[in-house]
Structures are given as structure tokens and as C-alpha cells.
Amino acid sequence: MSALTWWIVAEPSGHGLRGSAKELLSEAVRHGGAVSVVTWGEVSPEVIADAEQFGAEVVLQLDVPTTVVPGAPVAAALAALCEARRPDVILFSSSYDGRDIAGRLSARLNRPVLTNVTALTTDNGVVTQHQIFGGTTLVNARLTTEGVSLVVVRPKSFVAQEQPRTASLEQVDAVASSVTPVVITQSHVDERTGPALADAEVVVAGGRGLGSPEAFAAVETVATLLGGAPAASRAIVDAGWVPYAYQVGQTGQTVKPTVYIACGISGATQHLVGMKGAQYIVAINKDASAPIFSVADFGIVGDVNAVLPALTALLRARTA
């Protein structure tokens, strides 16, 4: 089939391209064809430099401000641009804004959307793959009617790879959305030291086996001592022990650290999807039959509330 036209929807970051956008861009370049990055707000020189470094030919700047939630206005602008230019594939990151924009664009274009995608092939049309049942089963799917493929990709599915090209910047007048805007009036950044969860090489995650919200402090301490990030299972996020931003799993973040240490997490399928890509998995759980042990490279059957303090003491002794 002829070369495909790809659009990568890149959410503004305040500086260069986000890691997730670089991953999507690299994947599109790997399949060949014309690749554009679509973004909005201010486009800094770093964005252009990153787009060029990872193989984009064009950066399309939509005339949508970053003071509003982008779902409706960006979808309206993209829909108009789709009608005019007919791209073959639009890749979105499975982020808060990515899902909003993809969903609204799907409705505007009356096109289905393929979500939670972790792999894709283009040998025989665009075929996407997503994982179900905790990643034990892979489903390959495709669209059956002519038109653009809207594909929402889980972060860390593809490897970002530099492929320098020269890119041009093109400003596009946005078609206004008729939907009342959602205005951002304040932004709060949580106090958090250490690496961001998505980028951390070490992730220490706590679950229901901790027994109480207070016990999560031990998880945070070990994460800090290992230079990593703390995380959580859905069970304790649902219970209100820690914020949603900590959640790893199908609902929540996907992480691919060097090592993932699961503390008091049983390993429900919905959790495994978010962390099975870790290079090494350590599990600490008092139930020897917990499913988490079936994916663990190193398992400890024991009480997390005994193992974590002992681990903390040993790690402190090493750095003292």
C-alpha cells in the first residue's frame, strides 16, 4: 500500500516534546510515510528541535490557547483539518487530554477509536494490538471502513529513537468549537521529590496488604532511599489512602522501570497491565498464592510491615 500520512498529537509541556510524544513520533517514522506533529499553544524552539530530532517533517500549530482544557477546541480544529487533509493515522497518548481529544474527535468524525493500544502493524492496513485480562491475552483489531484510524496508545509502548530530519512550522487557524470552553483557573503542582513516576528507574508500590494508610509512608521512604518513585494499586487509591496520580494499572499509569517492587499487592489483572513491562519485578506479600508471585523475578512471602522497616534500616546503613 502507498505510504501513510501520520499525525502525532503532542500535548504542550511548557518546554520540549513529552516522552510519550517522542515514542509516538518514533513509531510513526518506523512505519514510513509523512509524519507531522500536531500541537497548540506556544511552540517553543525546543519543540521544533525535538520534532526534528525524532523525525517529524512538519509541526502543525493549532490556534488553541493552553488556558482552556483542550478536549473540545482541539478536537474541533483537528476535525476540520482532517476533512481538508485526510491523514491516514492519528496517534494520541493515553493521557488525560489525549483521551478527551480522541473521544471528541471520534464523535465529530463519526469514526471509531482504537484504545489502549500497545503495538501496531501497517503491512496489511493499520492493525492495532491491545492487551486484555491483565496482559495475558493480546487482541489484534482494525477498522473496517475507509477513513482515518484514530489510535490511542498506552505510554511506554514504543521506544523513542532519534531520526533527525528538518521540520517546518505551520500555523493553522483553528475552527472554533461550539462547545462552551472549560477554563483553567488555577494549577497546583503536588510537592514531590525524586523522579516522576512515569520516568523512574525504581518504582516502589504499595497495596492493600499494607493494612493502613499510615503504612504507605514506609513505601515512600524506601522509594526515596532507592532514588525511585512511590506508586499504588487501585485498591488503596479507591480507598482514598493515596491520590489517583499514584495509581499503576489498567486504570492509571503504565510504568517500565528497571525494577518494580510490589509491596502488599496481590497482583490483580488490572494492576499487572501497568507494570509487567518492568525489567525486574520484586514482590513482597504474606499470601504465597498471590498472583503477583507468578510474574515476580524475586519474591518474599512475608509481612510488608516487617520487611519494609528492615529494608529501610539496611538501606540507611549503606548510605550512612
Added chain:
Amino acid sequence: MHIVVCVKQIPDPSAPATLTADFRLNRSGKLLLDEADTYGVELALQVREAHVDSRVTVVSMGDATDVTGLRSALAMGADAAVIVSDPALAGADSLTTAKVLSAVIKELGADVVIAATESSDGYTGTMPAQLAELLGVPSLTFAKAVRVEATTLSIDRQTDTGYDVVSSSLPALVTVTAGAVEPRYANFKGIMAAKSKPVDVKSLSDLGLSGLASSWGQEVVSVQEATQRQSGAVLVDDGTAAQALVDYLSSIKVL
């Protein structure tokens, strides 16, 4: 104020999930209210309590042979339920679901539409945005906290690094994350009252949607088993496991 909550009846999450021969999720067993929807129902009840002359309707799509899940929402305190059930909808994708729910909600009229961020069985996670677009209303998504006033709505919207305070006018759609509110348990009185609350079962033709194609424009090409990770050593803690873990972390060069 009319508050509509989109809810889904899903297979028991504690039972092993399977696929049917045509690659659909097997829904033949007992169906329960998705726990992710209990946050939306709770939020709706709190909004109703804060605004006089308000009512809460839950809307759903799916098999209506068993409406235990809808009764759970009614037992929490919702006033009425509507479910669109039609054999032609089996295996419907998220856009089709949004079309069906938007038809119901347009008919009912709503000031606030509430949904979970995603269902706990399909996890598509795009239906609420599709629904908002079809309804032509703003969507305030991934809420950690929600404040509904007479004509406006503001939420604390989850971000990667914290949250944004965002606001818009009503009518609007909100998606709630777990933990935004604490769902109440249905008490005995609520469970008894739920038995006599209306559950309206509608077909596609009732909604004038008979023409909605039973092909969703996407298909499963194949299904395969994933390569499984091999599990490694498991030791039982006798007081020395922490040291063994330190040694392991050293061996993989994390320490």
C-alpha cells in the same frame, strides 16, 4: 436540577473473565454495578442533597435480563433508572454506546451528566468524551473534587503533576476518579425502596435508533496468548529477607 449518571452492569470482576467465540467479553454470568460507577452515583446524590428540587436518574446500556446492578444504584438513593437493551447492540463499541446514551439523555434532559473515567471491564476510556461531544456540552474530566453551583460547575482535574481547577457552565458532563467522594453503602431502607423504583427498559426503536448499524466499523482480526514472564526465586521471610532483597538489588545493579 436533573442529574444523570451513566452506569454499567459488568461481569463479576472477581470471577475469571473469558471471551466468546466471536471475541466478545463473556457476559453470561451475574452482572453487577461497576464499582467505578459508585463514585458517580454518590456524587449525584450529594449534588441532589445540595440543590432543591433535584433528582437523579441512572442510565445504562446492555442486557436487561438482570438489573441487579441498576437496583444497587437505586438502593444507594438514585430516583429512577433507564436501560437501553437491544440484541443489535451486543458487542457495541464506545462510539455506538455514546450515541445510544446521548439519545436517552437528550430525551430525559440533564443539567449534569456524570460518568466514571472508564469502565472496569472494557476500559476504553473514551465514551464520556464522545458522549459530551454528541450532547454538545463541555466535559470536565478526571475530577478529584467536584463543586456544582446553580449554573456553573468547577472541578479539581487530575494532571500528571497535581491538579488544575477548571470550570464551565451547566449543562456539562463530569467524569469522576475513584476517591473523589466516598460511596455510601445502601441501607436496608434503601434496598427495600429500590424494589419499587422505576426501571425503564428501552429498545433502539423506542429511541428512533433502529437504523444504528450493528457493525461498528471495527473488527477483531485475531486473538493470541501473550508471552508469559517466568517467575523467579520465592523465599519465606525468616527475618533475613530484607538482606536478601538488598543483595538481589545489588545483583541487578540497582544498588
